[in-house]
Amino acid sequence: MDKIFRVDMSKLTTSIEDVPAKWAGLGGRALTSTIVAEEVVPTCHPLGPNNKLVFAPGLLSGTAAANSGRMSCGAKSPLTGTIKESNAGGTSAQQFARMGIKALIIEGLPKDDKWYGLHLTKDGATIVAADDLAGKGNFAVIEALEAKLGKKTGVVTIGPAGEMKMAMANISVKDPDSKIRSHGRGGLGAVMGSKKIKYISIDSEGAPGVTVADPEKFKQAARTFAKALLDHPVSGEGLPTYGTNVLVNILHEAGGLPTRNFTLGQFDGHDKICGETMHDTIVKRGGKPKHGCHAGCIIQCSQVYLNEQGKYVTSGFEYETIWGMGANCCIDNLDDIAEADNIMDDIGVDSIESAVMFGVAMEAGILPFGDGKGVIRLLGEIGKGTALGRILGGGTGHVGKAYGVTRVPVVKNQGIPAYDPRSVKGIGITYATSTMGADHTAGYTIATNILNVGGYVDPLKKDGQVELSRNLQIATAAVDSTGMCIFVAFPALDIPECLPALIDMINARFGINLTGDDVTNLGKSILKIERQFNIEAGFTNKDDRLPEFFNFEPVPPHNVVWDFSDEEIDAFWNF
Amino acid sequence: MQITVKLFATFRVGRFKIEQRSYPAQSTARAVLEDVGVTEEELGILMVNGRHGNLDQPLCEGDTVSLFPLVGGG
Numbered sequence: 295m296d297k298i299f300r301v302d303m304s305k306l307t308t309s310i311e312d313v314p315a316k317w318a319g320l321g322g323r324a325l326t327s328t329i330v331a332e333e334v335v336p337t338c339h340p341l342g343p344n345n346k347l348v349f350a351p352g353l354l355s356g357t358a359a360a361n362s363g364r365m366s367c368g369a370k371s372p373l374t375g376t377i378k379e380s381n382a383g384g385t386s387a388q389q390f391a392r393m394g395i396k397a398l399i400i401e402g403l404p405k406d407d408k409w410y411g412l413h414l415t416k417d418g419a420t421i422v423a424a425d426d427l428a429g430k431g432n433f434a435v436i437e438a439l440e441a442k443l444g445k446k447t448g449v450v451t452i453g454p455a456g457e458m459k460m461a462m463a464n465i466s467v468k469d470p471d472s473k474i475r476s477h478g479r480g481g482l483g484a485v486m487g488s489k490k491i492k493y494i495s496i497d498s499e500g501a502p503g504v505t506v507a508d509p510e511k512f513k514q515a516a517r518t519f520a521k522a523l524l525d526h527p528v529s530g531e532g533l534p535t536y537g538t539n540v541l542v543n544i545l546h547e548a549g550g551l552p553t554r555n556f557t558l559g560q561f562d563g564h565d566k567i568c569g570e571t572m573h574d575t576i577v578k579r580g581g582k583p584k585h586g587c588h589a590g591c592i593i594q595c596s597q598v599y600l601n602e603q604g605k606y607v608t609s610g611f612e613y614e615t616i617w618g619m620g621a622n623c624c625i626d627n628l629d630d631i632a633e634a635d636n637i638m639d640d641i642g643v644d645s646i647e648s649a650v651m652f653g654v655a656m657e658a659g660i661l662p663f664g665d666g667k668g669v670i671r672l673l674g675e676i677g678k679g680t681a682l683g684r685i686l687g688g689g690t691g692h693v694g695k696a697y698g699v700t701r702v703p704v705v706k707n708q709g710i711p712a713y714d715p716r717s718v719k720g721i722g723i724t725y726a727t728s729t730m731g732a733d734h735t736a737g738y739t740i741a742t743n744i745l746n747v748g749g750y751v752d753p754l755k756k757d758g759q760v761e762l763s764r765n766l767q768i769a770t771a772a773v774d775s776t777g778m779c780i781f782v783a784f785p786a787l788d789i790p791e792c793l794p795a796l797i798d799m800i801n802a803r804f805g806i807n808l809t810g811d812d813v814t815n816l817g818k819s820i821l822k823i824e825r826q827f828n829i830e831a832g833f834t835n836k837d838d839r840l841p842e843f844f845n846f847e848p849v850p851p852h853n854v855v856w857d858f859s860d861e862e863i864d865a866f867w868n869f
Numbered sequence: 870m871q872i873t874v875k876l877f878a879t880f881r882v883g884r885f886k887i888e889q890r891s892y893p894a895q896s897t898a899r900a901v902l903e904d905v906g907v908t909e910e911e912l913g914i915l916m917v918n919g920r921h922g923n924l925d926q927p928l929c930e931g932d933t934v935s936l937f938p939l940v941g942g943g
Contacts, residue, residue: 528941538942
């Protein structure tokens with residue numbers, strides 16, 4: 295029987311609760327957002343005693359369903375001030391699900407100034423002293439906990455950035471190779487740091503495992519689903535070969551690759567940092583071009599990147615990171631970007647927020663565009679918490695304010711990711727309206743605007759973009775609740791058997807009879823719950839806007855501006 | 870006429886990255902596809918001068934044609 299683990303850091307007590315009936319059908323984002331909306335005062339300070347940090351595995355996590363190992367983490371975000379859900383791969387989601395932990399809710403703040411760890415077993419949570427690990431980087435924390443508790447131990451940890459409550463701090467999750475995946479966006483690491491929790495260790499020994507109500511039906515649906523993933527050219531071939539970084543050249547060609555802090559749509563150095571070059575470099579140096587972020591992943595879009603000496607530098611070397619440190623900061627040296635990625639994993643900062651922030655820092659003159667070594671040096675300052683490091687660690691908007699920069703690409707104070715909204719207009723609607731602040735994953739219109747997946751909507755025209763973003767945001771909210779990797783959306787958009795198989799797996803797992811409409815309604819209700827939280831936190835439709843400069847600075851090569859009216863954007867919420 | 874042809878991802882294997890190639894006037898993007906030996910089924914994305922195009926679109930002197938298999942990421 296699934297349980298809720300609750301940890302009160304004010305009293306340093308833990309408890310186990312039955313799952314309330316109203317939460318029984320929820321998982322992942324649906325559950326974290328519901329709990330945050332029910333239990334967190336929307337106007338609270340995100341780093342104060344009234345915020346809560348919630349972890350929940352997806353509805354299908356812990357089963358044999360392919361790609362179902364994503365963990366959702368939610369809270370009120372210190373970066374955006376909105377509700378936040380950020381999901382990650384790694385081993386924790388499947389461990390939680392097998393241990394019967396429906397959700398972990400961490401509340402309150404300790405009165406003393408000590409650091410704590412949280413140790414989870416199937417029987418409950420224990421609060422332990424962790425001062426010995428304070429100040430350590432994430433890799434060292436994982437190493438220390440494995441040495442003490444065994445190699446199989448799951449680890450969720452924050453680096454120095456989270457300890458210092460920086461707004462771009464992330465939460466790191468151990469992956470199957472003892473490396474790192476991240477709950478990247480929205481500064482959730484700062485929330486964990488505010489609660490003085492350095493790490494969560496997970497011992498799933500003796501876990502009862504997940505019960506499936508109709509095993510035969512589940513097996514059949516799981517087979518159909520896995521086949522769809524492998525049959526689709528994006529999830530079955532493109533992603534495993536080139537990783538997400540295949541997008542550098544596509545966005546460059548389409549003129550939508552934000553370059554030099556969003557002043558250009560193409561990057562001269564694109565060939566040096568693109569997925570094709572990265573693939574060849576990895577193969578030449580004996581790294582792994584294919585790699586999964588969690589057990590049961592059959593897409594394998596991750597990779598292991600080595601340096602020239604053949605030594606590990608980073609894994610999960612993503613398009614967003616490479617675009618951000620590459621084109622956006624005009625750095626054309628893939629090794630420098632890989633080194634930066636390693637440091638960001640270790641000190642625990644979101645690689646998207648960091649990269650967008652560095653674009654603004656370069657415009658501010660803190661360091662020149664193209665200065666890869668400078669980025670590496672300044673990441674060191676962030677990890678040490680020097681005065682400049684603290685300013686940078688506050689994120690894109692923070693640096694823009696500190697230095698009087700007006701070209702600050704954020705929505706709701708969160709850095710805009712790797713697609714220019716002027717030349718890929720659908721994604722601009724997602725950035726503007728997402729309950730999470732600027733977030734490409736919330737409604738990935740790139741699929742249809744650029745990649746010809748799920749049809750085609752011309753990226754340079756306004757027609758159809760609001761509807762496209764709306765449909766994708768609704769579907770994504772539902773997918774984020776299943777524990778599925780969002781890349782299942784590629785086959786789901788094109789292969790008719792894929793989505794029904796996903797719903798059949800949920801039905802077989804719980805012995806229920808959801809229809810496609812039920813799943814759509816779940817997606818809609820999640821978005822509405824999240825939006826209501828934001829409204830009560832003080833947000834209005836005026837916050838659903840892109841920064842002003844997009845309206846009057848045309849982006850080459852197509853020389854287009856962001857030209858949606860307020861009314862057109864607000865129509866997003868007509869559902 | 871001279872057309873710049875760019876190939877990406879798996880289309881580069883055994884072919885090329887970027888080349889200037891000659892085609893008769895009035896040729897369409899389909900002629901480029903046939904010339905480089907990519908089938909319609911394999912083609913994921915076709916761009917002409919950075920805009921999504923179609924196979925029957927007539928090309929002009931100096932155009933750039935970019936061919937991608939179906940790929941994605943994010």
